[in-house]
Amino acid sequence: MNQELEQDLKNIDSLLKKAKLQGLAFLESLSERPTSVNQTVVLNSKLNEIGIGAEASLKLFNEKFEILMVSSAGPRFLGFVTGGATPAAILGDWLTTIYDQNTQSTKGQGDISAIIEIETIKLLLDLFDLPDNFIGGFVTGATMSNFTCLAVARQWIGNQNGKDFAKHGVSGEIKIFSATPHSSVVKSLSMLGIGSNNFIKIKLQEGNRESIDLDDLENQAKALNGLPFILISSGGTVNTVDFDDFMAIAKLKEKYNFWWHIDSAFGAFASCSPTYKHLMSGWELADSITIDCHKWLNVPYESAIFLVKEKHKIRQIETFQNSNAPYLGNTFEDLSYLNFLPENSRRLKALPVWFTLNAYGKKGYQEIVENSIEMAISLGEFISESKGFELLAPVRLNNVCFTLRGDENQNKVSDFLFRLNQTGKVFMTPTVYNGKKGIRASFVNWRTTQSDIEIIKSEMLKCLNF
Structure with a gap:
């Protein structure tokens, strides 16, 4: 057996424990983890001849790529209709x-x-x-x-x-x-x-x-x-x-x-x-x-x-x-x-x-779905009452489709969204609706709460008044 493989097999318990601890740390920090990053990485095109083993590979990953891992499974990542993952899942x-x-x-x-x-x-x-x-x-x-x-x-x-x-x-x-x-x-x-x-x-x-x-x-x-x-x-x-x-x-x-x-x-x-x-x-x-x-x-x-x-x-x-x-x-x-x-x-x-189906049942998923819709309605109400934003369509379920208020601000929508995503506190995606530049926020994550909506609203207002 290959020497590195044999050594990793002997240490599999320790390796999985390290991965578990790292994974738990990531999950526990999801709410604080950035929703977007701006990092450049020099890519390696030469493969090590012998191999460095699993533990050294984990260390290399952490040094080089771990910082790139955004909180796409977190409560304020509202792009691409992205869900998180329940503990049972x-x-x-x-x-x-x-x-x-x-x-x-x-x-x-x-x-x-x-x-x-x-x-x-x-x-x-x-x-x-x-x-x-x-x-x-x-x-x-x-x-x-x-x-x-x-x-x-x-x-x-x-x-x-x-x-x-x-x-x-x-x-x-x-x-x-x-x-x-x-x-x-x-x-x-x-x-x-x-x-x-x-x-x-x-x-x-x-x-x-x-x-x-x-x-x-x-x-x-x-x-x-x-x-x-x-x-x-x-x-x-x-x-x-x-x-x-x-x-x-x-x-x-x-x-x-x-x-x-x-x-x-x-x-x-x-x-x-x-x-x-x-x-x-x-x-x-x-x-x-x-x-x-x-x-x-x-x-x-x-x-x-x-x-x-x-x-x-x-x-x-x-x-x-x-x-x-x-x-x-x-x-x-x-x-x-x-x-x-x-x-x-x-x-x-x-x-x-x-x-996840067995763990949370019909009641669990009813609550996840209804909570997501409640969060979308909450953000939609904020946008409707705001002087700086306007809804492009009613909030029918869990998506909020909106833009900057006033046709004269259409050329500012992309810059606003860039600033908003740049905060690392929230992530939304661009869209076009009825010929207008817009922004879409999708709520499907089981973790999202009203406190997240308050953070999102605060960041939106900061970026609007930039």
């Missing part, structure tokens, strides 16, 4: 690394950790009050979840036209409708060979909305004269968390032949609250759904699920099956995730989710 994630499973099949010899994934999907369906007629699995994020769902939708479109796109390639025109697709959806269309520009943009509802105009959608559907199409709808848009009318779309599905996909990366969690659950009414009738776990579920990156109706199982297997690998068995006799999603090599992403 951290526990599950650590054990995921320790057990190091390649999650594939639920039966047979070897790793059968997929049974944990199956149970976790069932728990999530229960959390979201969704029926058990969905097949679900874990992928890295919303991009791969949208990709997985839309890949099955693409195969469905081909099947409707007597074609097998998975075997013979995409041919002919694929009609896709959407009003405000997330960038990950557009990216998925590019990766699927459909084309990032190849969708018809449906009009938005009037009244400062980001949701689908249902009259325009029906007119577009009628114009196809019975041709099948794909509808990509929103369960919470990224700027203002607007929701399409799922009940109305479900009625249209009775009249027209289309695949209905809902991108509900974080908006799905509205279903955890009795107060906001109505926003998701009817989503159980969709063909596929995208949900992120590393957002409002508060588990570590990379974690998302796809949900596809079980009745489309054959189309899904046609799309992803490993048909040239006999050791994988019969794809129709044994559920192997290798035949249901893009990746062949996967860590046990379900385990952190399994831990």
Whole structure:
């Protein structure tokens, strides 16, 4: 055995204790840790011939890179709809690394950790009050979840036209409708060979909305004269968390032949609250759904699920099956995730989710969701009452979309946001909404409290009066 490896194996207890203490120190200082840094690092391009061992590597990391680690899991990091990680999720994630499973099949010899994934999907369906007629699995994020769902939708479109796109390639025109697709959806269309520009943009509802105009959608559907199409709808848009009318779309599905996909990366969690659950009414009738776990579920990156109706199982297997690998068995006799999603090599992403769901239950997630919304409303009220800021849209759920008050200040928005993020006390992201430069603050972190809102308000006013 390699000398450094042998020594590290002997010292594994000490090494993990050092990592634990360092990790605890980081978690305990999250509220004080900067939300952004401005450090330059000279990168090394030469690898040590012998190796320096794990302890020396930890020391080198701390000297060179540790200072770069911002509090993206902290209570005032409001960019990119970034969640934190609950204690139970951290526990599950650590054990995921320790057990190091390649999650594939639920039966047979070897790793059968997929049974944990199956149970976790069932728990999530229960959390979201969704029926058990969905097949679900874990992928890295919303991009791969949208990709997985839309890949099955693409195969469905081909099947409707007597074609097998998975075997013979995409041919002919694929009609896709959407009003405000997330960038990950557009990216998925590019990766699927459909084309990032190849969708018809449906009009938005009037009244400062980001949701689908249902009259325009029906007119577009009628114009196809019975041709099948794909509808990509929103369960919470990224700027203002607007929701399409799922009940109305479900009625249209009775009249027209289309695949209905809902991108509900974080908006799905509205279903955890009795107060906001109505926003998701009817989503159980969709063909596929995208949900992120590393957002409002508060588990570590990379974690998302796809949900596809079980009745489309054959189309899904046609799309992803490993048909040239006999050791994988019969794809129709044994559920192997290798035949249901893009990746062949996967860590046990379900385990952190399994831990956090069991640890905090429905009540815990109701409280996390409702607290996040309360924090967003609080910041929104401050902005509405301020002389220096204005809301670009109502606070519908957990996002606050705002700008500097007055059109004459549009050219100052970027500088203001730069100064705000430079404080290291809060982090927000830029956006454009209805042609105006804006700023977006997303609340999903379980740690955020009213005291954090007071710090955010104070820093905003300081940067405004700079």
